[in-house]
Every structure is written in C-alpha cells, then in structure tokens.
Amino acid sequence: MGSAERKEREKHETREMILAAAKKLFLNEGFEHVTMRRIATEIEYSPAAVYLYFKDKDAIYCALQEQGFKELYRCQSVLTAIKRPDEKLRACGRIYLDFAMENQELYDLMFIMRAPLMAFESPEDWNLGRDTYEVLQNIINECIEQGYLKAPNAQIACFSLWALLHGVVSIFIRDRAPMIAKEHRAQVINGILDFTMTEFLDK
Amino acid sequence: MGSAERKEREKHETREMILAAAKKLFLNEGFEHVTMRRIATEIEYSPAAVYLYFKDKDAIYCALQEQGFKELYRCQSVLTAIKRPDEKLRACGRIYLDFAMENQELYDLMFIMRAPLMAFESPEDWNLGRDTYEVLQNIINECIEQGYLKAPNAQIACFSLWALLHGVVSIFIRDRAPMIAKEHRAQVINGILDFTMTEFLDK
DNA sequence: AAATTTACTAAACTGTGTTCAGTAAATAAT
DNA sequence: ATTATTTACTGAACACAGTTTAGTAAATTT
Known part of the structure; x- marks a missing residue:
C-alpha cells in the first residue's frame, strides 16, 4: 500500500x-x-x-507559461535590495527587458502567443502574472508617493510603462524592426530605457 | 491576339x-x-x-499585410492638415491606436503574427512599412526642431513612442490584460494617450 | 492464483498545407 | 477546318499535425 x-x-x-x-x-x-x-x-x-x-498541447503550453512567470518573478526578487524608488523603477525595466531578450521563446509563449489561453479563461490561473505585474505597480506607487513621478493615475502610468517595455521586446522578437540592425539592438534598448526613465521621472 | x-x-x-x-x-x-x-x-x-x-499560404498573408499597410498609410494622410507638431504627434498616436483596435485581425497580421516573413526577408518589400514609420519619424523630428520635445536621440524617441503604442494594442489584441475589463479598454487607451503626450512633450 | 488496475502502445481518424497527374475548354497554327 | 498547344482548372493523393480508441502486458491487489 x-x-x-x-x-x-x-x-x-x-x-x-x-x-x-x-x-x-x-x-x-x-x-x-x-x-x-x-x-x-x-x-x-x-x-x-x-x-x-x-489534456492537450495547450496544457503543456500553459505549464511552460507558468514556469516562465515563476522565473520572471524570481528575477524581480533582487529589486527588494534597492531603496530609492526611481532606481528601483529603472532596475525593474532593465530586468524585464533582459528577461525577454534572453528568453525570447519563453517570453513569446508568456506574452505573445495565441495558444495558451490561460490569460482570460480562469482568473485564478493568472495569479502568477498578476504577481509580476504588482511588482511594477508597487514601484510606480512608491515613485508617485515620494514625488519621483507625478501622474494623475497610477494605473495608467503603470500600464503605459509595461506597454512600452512589452512593445520594444515584442517588436524585436517578432522581427518587426528591420530599420534597426541586429547588432544595434542592445544599444537601442539601453537608449530606450534611458530616454524613458528621464522622460517619465521628474526631480 | x-x-x-x-x-x-x-x-x-x-x-x-x-x-x-x-x-x-x-x-x-x-x-x-x-x-x-x-x-x-x-x-x-x-x-x-x-x-x-x-505560391503558398504565406504569400496570401503577405498580400493582406501589404493591404493593411496601405490602409494605415491612408489613415495617416489626414495628418498633413494639422500644423502644430505636438497636435500632430497626438493625432498620429490616436490614428495608430484606432486603426489597431478597429482592425485587430489585420493589425495582428501586420505586426504580431509569425507567418508573414515579409519583414526581414527582402528589404524592398518592407517599403510600405517604412513609409508609415517615417510619418511618425518626421513628426518627432518636427517636434524636436520646434522645441516641443527635447530628446537626445530622435531615432530612440521615435522607436520608444512606437513601442508604447504597439505595446498597448498588442497586449489587448492578444488578451494579456485581464486586470483591465473589456469595457474599460477605450477609456484606458485614452488615458495612456493623454499621459504619454503630457509626459513626452515639454512646453 | 485470479482479478483488477496501471502505464503504456499501435493504429487509426480528422484536418491541415501542398503537389501532381490528368482533363476539358479556349486559343493558335497549319 | 482540323490539328496542336496552351490555359485554367480538378480529383486524388502525400506528408504531417493533434488527438482518440482499442487493446496489451506488466504491476498490483484480492
């Protein structure tokens, strides 16, 4: 037995x-x-x-997606060591961009592919994604509270920043930026991170 | 004969x-x-x-992609009527967002789907995409020249803005934003456009 | 030792993209 | 006008997906 x-x-x-x-x-x-x-x-x-x-191929995709979110969340854990919210925000962006570009297939599976419908089907399955999003949300809140960022709506600011990060990497991952040579990508990504942070953050 | x-x-x-x-x-x-x-x-x-x-299914996708770019370019043509670069920039963003959300399947085909490899294969086929991108590029240049936007690198600023716009719509189109109810989408998109423009533009 | 459950497989079914041999009609050549 | 040739198509098949079903041999329980 x-x-x-x-x-x-x-x-x-x-x-x-x-x-x-x-x-x-x-x-x-x-x-x-x-x-x-x-x-x-x-x-x-x-x-x-x-x-x-x-159950089917989709179930495998979902399981891998879950692994991906756990890994991203693990990557974000180093952020707790950073005190200043503005530095934290920049580091958060850096981590997201690096994760995406170093795990392109996994990122694709998590945020771009149609297949794993985990996203909307059952809300409780999205918890892992929500956790990683909340990390950014909390940092934005800190930035606003401590005057590093003045935004009328924290939710909007957060979503905008995520959209920017996602936009950059998904354009590269799905090869929609022929105007930027492959060897310049890393450089462009750095430039965007710099530009965005100086543009978004006040003081 | x-x-x-x-x-x-x-x-x-x-x-x-x-x-x-x-x-x-x-x-x-x-x-x-x-x-x-x-x-x-x-x-x-x-x-x-x-x-x-x-030739194959991909050729059909490419032809539809081409149609999509032509249509987007047509939508952008109203921009010539606007004089102030900052208003022009906002209108350009508005047009892009509307086009994407009103033609989601087509947008997907143009900017997200893996299938049509038009993007990198033959550079001359990308001309249509380049044209629509240049519209944004030119507006950004005008904004910088006339002091509406101070960015150290126009190319970076342009790519950042595109990434933001693309990020927003592709998150929605591929259903990766369960934290935002479907009926609030339009509202959120408006908020993002407002936030981005006030954040990006000076003076 | 017999009965039952478990972990697996071989073979098939449906539905893709795609190709190929053939055909019937329209056109061109004589 | 009759033949030859090209054109525009089709029927049937191939290879390869995801998936299901019926069955089997071994492990486990009774």
Whole structure:
C-alpha cells in the first residue's frame, strides 16, 4: 500500500520529463519544432502517452507559461535590495527587458502567443502574472508617493510603462524592426530605457 | 491576339477574389478559420486552384499585410492638415491606436503574427512599412526642431513612442490584460494617450 | 492464483498545407 | 477546318499535425 506515494512521485517525474522535453525543443529548436510527436520521441514514449499526463498541447503550453512567470518573478526578487524608488523603477525595466531578450521563446509563449489561453479563461490561473505585474505597480506607487513621478493615475502610468517595455521586446522578437540592425539592438534598448526613465521621472 | 490583356485582367480579378475571400474569413471568422480549403470553397474553386495564384499560404498573408499597410498609410494622410507638431504627434498616436483596435485581425497580421516573413526577408518589400514609420519619424523630428520635445536621440524617441503604442494594442489584441475589463479598454487607451503626450512633450 | 488496475502502445481518424497527374475548354497554327 | 498547344482548372493523393480508441502486458491487489 506504501507504493501509492511512489507511484505518484513517478507520475510527477514523468510529467516533469515531458515539460523538460517540450521546453528543450522550444528553446533549442524554436517554436515550430514543438510537436506532440517530437516531445514523445524525445522522452522515448509513444505520442499517446503524453496525453496521459496533459489534456492537450495547450496544457503543456500553459505549464511552460507558468514556469516562465515563476522565473520572471524570481528575477524581480533582487529589486527588494534597492531603496530609492526611481532606481528601483529603472532596475525593474532593465530586468524585464533582459528577461525577454534572453528568453525570447519563453517570453513569446508568456506574452505573445495565441495558444495558451490561460490569460482570460480562469482568473485564478493568472495569479502568477498578476504577481509580476504588482511588482511594477508597487514601484510606480512608491515613485508617485515620494514625488519621483507625478501622474494623475497610477494605473495608467503603470500600464503605459509595461506597454512600452512589452512593445520594444515584442517588436524585436517578432522581427518587426528591420530599420534597426541586429547588432544595434542592445544599444537601442539601453537608449530606450534611458530616454524613458528621464522622460517619465521628474526631480 | 487582343485577348491577351483580357486574360491578364481575368487573372488579376481571380487573384483579387482570393484575397477578398481570405480577408473576409480573417475579419469575420477570425484567424484560425483561414484555411486554404475554406478560401477555395468560399470562391467555389478547388483548393489546388488557389496555388495557381499564390505560391503558398504565406504569400496570401503577405498580400493582406501589404493591404493593411496601405490602409494605415491612408489613415495617416489626414495628418498633413494639422500644423502644430505636438497636435500632430497626438493625432498620429490616436490614428495608430484606432486603426489597431478597429482592425485587430489585420493589425495582428501586420505586426504580431509569425507567418508573414515579409519583414526581414527582402528589404524592398518592407517599403510600405517604412513609409508609415517615417510619418511618425518626421513628426518627432518636427517636434524636436520646434522645441516641443527635447530628446537626445530622435531615432530612440521615435522607436520608444512606437513601442508604447504597439505595446498597448498588442497586449489587448492578444488578451494579456485581464486586470483591465473589456469595457474599460477605450477609456484606458485614452488615458495612456493623454499621459504619454503630457509626459513626452515639454512646453 | 485470479482479478483488477496501471502505464503504456499501435493504429487509426480528422484536418491541415501542398503537389501532381490528368482533363476539358479556349486559343493558335497549319 | 482540323490539328496542336496552351490555359485554367480538378480529383486524388502525400506528408504531417493533434488527438482518440482499442487493446496489451506488466504491476498490483484480492
């Protein structure tokens, strides 16, 4: 009877194996190579076996999306060490941009792809996304309270800043900026961060 | 021998029919319902016939993308009537946001979808996109010259503003903003435009 | 030792994009 | 006017997706 928990552990391990295989295909070989069959052969199972662990392909996407949000949240944790709200805001932007550009496929999955409908379906599943957003929201609030930023509406200011950050990286990730050579991207991103911060922050 | 030009005209008309059918499916029934077979049945041809007019599905996407850019450029043409650069900049943002939210599927095709690789492949095909971008670029330049905006780098300022606009609409279009109720979207967009303009523009 | 549950697979179904061999009509050549 | 050729198309297939179903062999429980 004690084998029940071992069973559960094994089940969990296989699940993780599938997720790892899917993530590997995603990151190393790009989005279009993630097929249920490829995932299955990667872990040396039959395609049908994957469906014993995930309802469908979308469920795998959602699980990876969740991992992505956890990772982004982890990246944001260093912000607590920064005291001045304006520095904190800049660092927050920096972290977001770096995360996106260093994990482009993952970012795409989290914020651009149509597939994982986690976003609107069940609000409780969005909690992880909400957490990462609240980090920015709180910093903006601090900035306003301490006079680093005067905005009539904190919500609007927050959303604007997020939109700017998301806009920059999603334009690059989906290759919509042919006017900017690939080797200048990092430079442009730095310039945008500088420009935005000096433009947004007063005092 | 005079029938040659009639032939060419007929060929062109069929091409347009295919494009119209594809666009209709796109706009009325959403992205996922655009299949080569659906397009074919829509114009009462066999699926194979479509391939006599377009190399592949991607070629259809590219043609629609082109239409989209032409339409956006047309929308921007009213800007010439506005004299003050700051008003012009705000109107430019307004036009972009409205175009995106009123033609979401088309905007998606133009700026978000992976499929049409027009972007990087052949630079001369990007000309239409470049034209619409230059409209913004020129306004920004005017703003800087006439002291409405002080930015160390016009290119950076321009890209930042575009990124902000694109960020806002792409977050909505791809349903990544569950924190903002659908009925508040228009309001939020107005708020962002206001906030951004007062924040960016001096004097 | 028998019954049942578990973890899996082989093979198929549906629906994609796409190609290819063929055909019937329109056109051109003789 | 008759033949040859080009044009505009179609039917059927191919390869490859996601997914389902029926079955099986091993592990577990009784």
